[in-house]
Amino acid sequence: MAITVQIPPPMRDQVGGQSEVTVSGATVQAALDDLVKQHPGLGPKLFDNGRIRQYVNVFVNDEDVRYLDEMETKLTDGAVVALIPAVAGG
Amino acid sequence: MPASDHVLGLKCRLCGKLYPKSPVNFCTDDFGPLEVAYDYEKIKPTITRAKIAARARTMWRYRELLPLDGEPTVGSQVGGTPLVRADRLADALGVEKLWIKNDAVNFPTLSFKDRVVSVALSKAREFGMRTVGCASTGNLANSVAAQAASAGLDTFILVPADLEKTKIFGTAVYGAKVIAVTGTYDEVNRLCTQIALKFGWGFVNVNLRPFYAEGSKTVGFEIAEDLGWRFPRHVVCPMAGGALIGKIHKAFTELNAVGLVEQPVTTKMYGAQAAGCNPITDCVKAGRDRHKPVRKPNTICKSLAIGDPADGAFAAKLIRDSGGWGEDVSDDEIVDGMLLLAQTEGIFAETAGGTTVAVAKKLIDAGRIPKDEEIVLCITGNGLKTQDCVFDTLAEPATIKPSLAEFETLTAGTPLGEPVLV
Numbered sequence: 244m245a246i247t248v249q250i251p252p253p254m255r256d257q258v259g260g261q262s263e264v265t266v267s268g269a270t271v272q273a274a275l276d277d278l279v280k281q282h283p284g285l286g287p288k289l290f291d292n293g294r295i296r297q298y299v300n301v302f303v304n305d306e307d308v309r310y311l312d313e314m315e316t317k318l319t320d321g322a323v324v325a326l327i328p329a330v331a332g333g
Numbered sequence: 334m335p336a337s338d339h340v341l342g343l344k345c346r347l348c349g350k351l352y353p354k355s356p357v358n359f360c361t362d363d364f365g366p367l368e369v370a371y372d373y374e375k376i377k378p379t380i381t382r383a384k385i386a387a388r389a390r391t392m393w394r395y396r397e398l399l400p401l402d403g404e405p406t407v408g409s410q411v412g413g414t415p416l417v418r419a420d421r422l423a424d425a426l427g428v429e430k431l432w433i434k435n436d437a438v439n440f441p442t443l444s445f446k447d448r449v450v451s452v453a454l455s456k457a458r459e460f461g462m463r464t465v466g467c468a469s470t471g472n473l474a475n476s477v478a479a480q481a482a483s484a485g486l487d488t489f490i491l492v493p494a495d496l497e498k499t500k501i502f503g504t505a506v507y508g509a510k511v512i513a514v515t516g517t518y519d520e521v522n523r524l525c526t527q528i529a530l531k532f533g534w535g536f537v538n539v540n541l542r543p544f545y546a547e548g549s550k551t552v553g554f555e556i557a558e559d560l561g562w563r564f565p566r567h568v569v570c571p572m573a574g575g576a577l578i579g580k581i582h583k584a585f586t587e588l589n590a591v592g593l594v595e596q597p598v599t600t601k602m603y604g605a606q607a608a609g610c611n612p613i614t615d616c617v618k619a620g621r622d623r624h625k626p627v628r629k630p631n632t633i634c635k636s637l638a639i640g641d642p643a644d645g646a647f648a649a650k651l652i653r654d655s656g657g658w659g660e661d662v663s664d665d666e667i668v669d670g671m672l673l674l675a676q677t678e679g680i681f682a683e684t685a686g687g688t689t690v691a692v693a694k695k696l697i698d699a700g701r702i703p704k705d706e707e708i709v710l711c712i713t714g715n716g717l718k719t720q721d722c723v724f725d726t727l728a729e730p731a732t733i734k735p736s737l738a739e740f741e742t743l744t745a746g747t748p749l750g751e752p753v754l755v
Contacts, residue, residue: 251530252530253359253361253364287362288361288362288363288364291363296363296364297347297365297623297646298347298359298363298364298365298366299364300523302523305520307519307523307626307628307641309626310626310628325527327523327526327527328358328359328364328526329359329364329641329643330358330359330364330365330366330367330542330643331358331468331522331523331525331526331529331536331538331539331542331643332468332518332519332522332525332538332539332574332639332641332642332643333538333542333546333573333574333575333576333577333639333642333643333644
């Protein structure tokens with residue numbers, strides 16, 4: 244199952260400059276675990292003690308996973324997972 | 334003293350890592366928000382009350398505590414709004430000492446957003462940017478469009494498509510490219526973050542956010558100066574992204590740090606939201622560390638309808654640490670608050686102002702704010718922009734022919750006013 248993860252510019256140094264990485268996984272957690280397996284440098288950027296960082300928002304097909312099943316949100320083939328820094332607005 | 338000397342850089346609010354001044358808004362280690370860090374010891378000997386008093390009555394009279402390298406090139410007339418002693422509203426609320434900080438008459442677009450935008454756009458010019466923009470619930474859009482027009486900058490403004498027409502037109506009139514996005518403010522905001530990262534434009538509340546947010550401190554500087562260089566006991570402030578309440582408190586702390594006010598900061602901060610979008614007050618009341626985002630805000634108070642506030646956790650912590658509280662009110666209470674303020678003080682505030690007044694009333698009635706201590710309510714926007722919300726509650730004017738007899742018939746049975754004293 245192919246999942247596309249969109250990488251924001253401040254995380255691209257850890258993935259060799261790519262803007263997108265193809266991973267596999269049936270849930271958001273599994274997909275991001277695979278991403279970190281492929282690019283270990285991303286681990287500390289995305290996770291803090293095993294939890295996704297407070298100021299990293301994760302979107303599946305343009306919906307914030309906090310309104311879905313958080314990290315257990317199921318993914319289907321071709322899903323797009325976007326990682327977006329959360330600090331903006333107001 | 335130029336900012337190149339008094340600004341240390343941008344500091345991560347989570348890990349403390351220091352970054353040089355640049356258009357970035359988050360830490361690349363943990364993605365925490367960045368905030369401008371100043372060298373207060375260096376500023377202290379350069380700033381005095383007399384020096385400030387000799388300057389024009391605008392927000393720039395506190396320029397040592399704002400993050401520009403040179404003089405402001407956008408919005409040099411912004412700020413200096415009245416702090417109004419509100420005795421009639423105080424009577425209605427049953428309190429003794431009440432003031433309104435009235436940013437409904439801020440220049441040029443009638444909301445506190447003119448303060449943040451003048452800093453952000455002056456900074457954008459220092460960075461050499463030609464295109465600026467924002468995600469907005471309305472007031473920010475108005476201000477960015479107007480001030481960018483005066484500076485000759487290209488402007489892209491993204492707003493939720495269901496915004497009040499007045500606010501959309503009040504943006505387009507300045508020649509800005511307005512894009513209505515079918516979604517919530519938070520979705521608009523996420524799109525702007527992606528655009529800012531991809532195109533490198535100056536989005537005032539995305540990549541210019543650390544500088545932008547500093548402009549809000551001037552509300553706090555002005556309150557303290559107008560009270561005679563001291564702090565009020567209680568401040569009630571509306572919350573959307575949650576930055577303003579924190580910046581007012583930061584302003585008080587800075588005035589103390591640079592020696593302009595000796596009194597330690599013991600002000601209690603109270604946050605106001607609409608019940609239909611209350612992630613921060615819910616966070617306070619439920620004792621959570623992080624706010625729970627609201628997916629679909631549902632309130633007439635669109636200017637506060639941010640479901641996932643960037644400063645939510647910081648605002649909630651400040652409210653708790655300062656000894657204040659957070660409260661939210663229904664749409665009916667918001668309209669009542671707008672009418673109460675208009676009919677006691679002659680100040681027509683937008684829905685966010687109605688929210689602030691209604692929350693203050695609720696907190697006073699509940700005994701959370703004592704009746705005999707000094708209270709300041711922050712009114713941040715003008716009612717002319719949200720007139721739709723009060724139309725239905727106001728009676729149509731009686732219509733008569735230009736005839737004295739008709740007037741007398743109309744007023745028969747109602748007590749006549751006192752004759753003019755001679």
